[in-house]
Amino acid sequence: MNRVPNPILGPNKFKFGLFNANCDGGFAISKAPERWRCEWDDVVKACVMADEAGIDFILPVAKWRGLSGEADNLGRSFETLTHGAAIGALTKRIGLFATVHVPLATPAFVAKAIATIDHVTHGRVGLNIVCGWNQDEFGVHGVSIDPERRYDQGLEWFKIYAKILEGGAAFDWDGEFYKLRGVTTNPLTLQRPRPPIMSAGFSPKGRDFAAQAADLLFTSVSNLERAPAIVKSVQDFAARYGRKVAVFTTCHIVCRPTRKEAEDFYYYFAEEMADRESLAYIVQQKEATAGSDIPKSERPDTNPQANTRRRGKIYAGTFPGCYTIVGTPDDVADEMVEMSEAGLAGASICFLDYLTAMPYFIQEVLPRLERAGLREKEGASARSVAVA
Ligand SMILES: Cc1cc2nc3c(=O)[nH]c(=O)nc-3n(C[C@H](O)[C@H](O)[C@H](O)COP(=O)(O)O)c2cc1C
Structure with a gap:
């Protein structure tokens, strides 16, 4: 089967991932009626628009319940x-x-699902490995997460997943978290040795996990001046x-022709x-699983x-x-140039309403x-088509 290039690993120096369009809310904690409602046909329109505009990848969020409020x-x-299999079949070039x-989900289940999407897309898939933070979401499945051990389990999970995708004879695995028999999969992924892996974390344990398992790490840069130090720490x-x-x-982006328009709209939906x-719920749930390797006051998610x-x-x-960027196109571009100069390889981007805000x-x-x-x-x- 022919493979196409995967833009997740493509040439753009500063890459973009369309973030969270598979969930409602636009990644804001807002009751504004204009917020993203996540109707399937709109999700498709947003993903196809991103594909045609040359956005590098789509990054959906895995959620099992909402943020209350x-x-x-x-x-x-x-x-x-x-979502990846369906959007993969409806797009031409974007990474997913x-x-x-x-x-x-067991490593063998995910290896098979990822291989399926990789074949559907001729080699455009990637895997975001998440160890979990909201115990209420895991209660939906009758599972508990251990704040101190979640990344240890994640690392063993990754090692099994990577070994499965190496191919070769079926193997047994006797680890701390997994005891498996006759592990194998067929077909393998088209991308070799495996599709790109990302993880998202801010804690030292999250960084250590990414250092061993991930090709891309998404981390919070809640203060641009700290970006060079954060990048250096990960490296x-x-x-x-x-x-x-x-x-x-x-990043959450509020981009309008004038600063005043952008600031007014940000004030409206976010203040x-x-x-x-909902904000109180998020902070409470984040605190409960934050782990002891970094003070909660230093975490951008437990200390707004x-x-x-x-x-x-x-x-x-x-x-x-x-990180919220509010301003004119020049303002938004300037902050992204600064991010790139700080060593960041790109950003996931979200908007209160993707279909209204993305064309601009x-x-x-x-x-x-x-x-x-x-x-x-x-x-x-494609841009003339996207904004027509
Ligand atoms: C770009 C990005 C994507 C994420 N995707 C998910 C997700 O899909 N599901 C989820 O439960 N958590 C998701 N998270 C939360 C992270 O997995 C993680 O809990 C958070 O970054 C804190 O990690 P830490 O405890 O190592 O600091 C995401 C975070 C970021 C920044």
Whole structure:
């Protein structure tokens, strides 16, 4: 079977992943009626728009219940492996991550599912390995997560997954978390030795896990001035294992023709319409599983006060740990250039409403980043279609 290039590993110096379009809410903690409702046909439209515009990959979020509060954002979500197979069949070039919670799916199950998507897409899949943070979501499955051991289980899980995809004779596995017999899979993935792996973490244990298992690490850069130090810390972890890991962050984008319009809209959905009950739930659930390897006050997800942005305040309707960029296309492009200069390899991007907000980002911000030398011009021809 012919393979196509996987943009997850492609030439763009600063890559973008369409984030969370498989869930409702737009990754804001907002009750604003304009928020993303996650209707399937709209999800397809957003993913096809990203594909045609040259966005590098789609990164769906694995969720099993919502974030409480009135809005209960992320309460409606499409499962990511099946989402990947379906969107993979409807797109032509974009990379597609599927997100898997370690305690909920065996390595053999995921190896087979990922191989399926890799064949459907002719080699465009990637795997996001998530060790879990919200015990309530795992209660849905009757499973408990151990805050101190979740990454240890994740590492054993990864080793089995990698061994399965090496191919060869069926094997037995006698580990601490898994006792397996006659493990094998067929077909193997088209991408060899396996499709790219990402993980998302901020803690030292999360970084150590990524240093051993991941090709890309998504981490919170809640303060741009700290970005170079964060990138260096991840690279120091990776160097211990003789590896390199591309470091990404996650951004919420509010881009309008003037700063005033952008600031007013951010204030509206993230301050006036903030779902404070939901924010309290997130912080409480994050604290419960944060682990003891880093003080909770230093974590951007358990301490919303640690989140900053370049101009103005951070409002309560902002997902803790997700860097918010508010401004004109020049402002957005400037902050992304700064991220790239700090050593970041890219960002996952989310919008309050993808179909309303993405065309402007595609039309105005992507060309600025091309001119800055951070992105190739591959999506340029499609842009007129995307914004028509
Ligand atoms: C880009 C990104 C994607 C994530 N995707 C998921 C997801 O799909 N499901 C989930 O439960 N958690 C997800 N998380 C949360 C992380 O897996 C993790 O819990 C968080 O980054 C904290 O990690 P730490 O405890 O190692 O600091 C994501 C985080 C980021 C930044």
